[in-house]
Amino acid sequence: MKVKEVLSALEKFAPLPLQESWDNAGLQVGLTEAEVSGALLCLDVTEKIIDEAVSKGCNLVVSHHPLLFRGLKTISDLTDVQRTVMKAIEQKVCVVSMHTNMDNAQGGVNFRIAEKLGLKDVTFMSAKKVGDVECGSGVIGTLEEPMAADDFVLKVKKAFDVECALTNELLQRPVSRVAICGGAGDFLLDEAVAAGADAFITGEMHYHQYFGYEQKIQICVIGHYQSEQFTTEVFRDIIQKECPGVRTEIAKTCTNPIYYL
Numbered sequence: 001m002k003v004k005e006v007l008s009a010l011e012k013f014a015p016l017p018l019q020e021s022w023d024n025a026g027l028q029v030g031l032t033e034a035e036v037s038g039a040l041l042c043l044d045v046t047e048k049i050i051d052e053a054v055s056k057g058c059n060l061v062v063s064h065h066p067l068l069f070r071g072l073k074t075i076s077d078l079t080d081v082q083r084t085v086m087k088a089i090e091q092k093v094c095v096v097s098m099h100t101n102m103d104n105a106q107g108g109v110n111f112r113i114a115e116k117l118g119l120k121d122v123t124f125m126s127a128k129k130v131g132d133v134e135c136g137s138g139v140i141g142t143l144e145e146p147m148a149a150d151d152f153v154l155k156v157k158k159a160f161d162v163e164c165a166l167t168n169e170l171l172q173r174p175v176s177r178v179a180i181c182g183g184a185g186d187f188l189l190d191e192a193v194a195a196g197a198d199a200f201i202t203g204e205m206h207y208h209q210y211f212g213y214e215q216k217i218q219i220c221v222i223g224h225y226q227s228e229q230f231t232t233e234v235f236r237d238i239i240q241k242e243c244p245g246v247r248t249e250i251a252k253t254c255t256n257p258i259y260y261l
């Protein structure tokens with residue numbers, strides 16, 4: 001199967017028009033007519049990721065975050081992005097990225113997070129239509145059983161394997177409805193409150209945004225990388241279903257640049 005066929009399977013699931021206006025999802029680097037020898041699935045494309053792809057015999061990297069965001073005027077050894085582009089081309093590795101189009105897609109990043117928490121009746125928090133495709137930036141669903149806020153935070157930490165979560169003061173009522181936006185989802189906090197969510201899970205938020213939500217909603221911030229870690233499983237499932245014969249490997253290289261010490 002060719003790169004362009006895998007790309008089109010991914011885009012069928014998460015059409016590019018679903019991406020935000022500032023984004024650059026889709027093909028990043030490489031030859032679309034190349035036969036795929038294997039696909040390495042990751043969140044970020046770095047030189048180490050290209051090395052891992054080569055060592056595993058994968059000439060395709062599928063990432064969540066685009067390698068190219070702002071465009072390059074120089075391709076040299078001066079920045080990590082430029083070096084990664086050079087290495088991908090030298091090693092004949094093709095790079096495709098499925099970013100906010102995958103965040104916004106039915107069954108995408110946020111639905112997978114909801115699944116990991118065992119939420120039921122999961123829907124877009126506020127669905128919109130792009131063409132005739134329903135999409136949205138966050139999801140909301142209901143826990144199997146309402147639970148105390150401290151138990152809820154523990155459940156989230158366990159599901160995402162994080163040692164700590166940043167929260168506001170513990171909610172004094174049980175948590176039942178949970179709103180989710182992986183990555184930098186702070187822009188959806190008010191929408192989550194308006195949608196009647198008891199808790200809001202996202203990857204990162206600024207200090208000032210925590211103010212004023214005491215006893216309104218349980219904020220639970222688990223780290224950008226950690227919140228999106230299961231995106232590679234979404235990629236794997238799409239490729240396994242739509243591209244039989246294409247080997248998939250979830251990257252072992254952790255590209256999270258943030259350490260908790």
Ligand SMILES: [Zn+2]
Pocket residue numbers: 065182183184224228
């Ligand atoms: Zn992200």
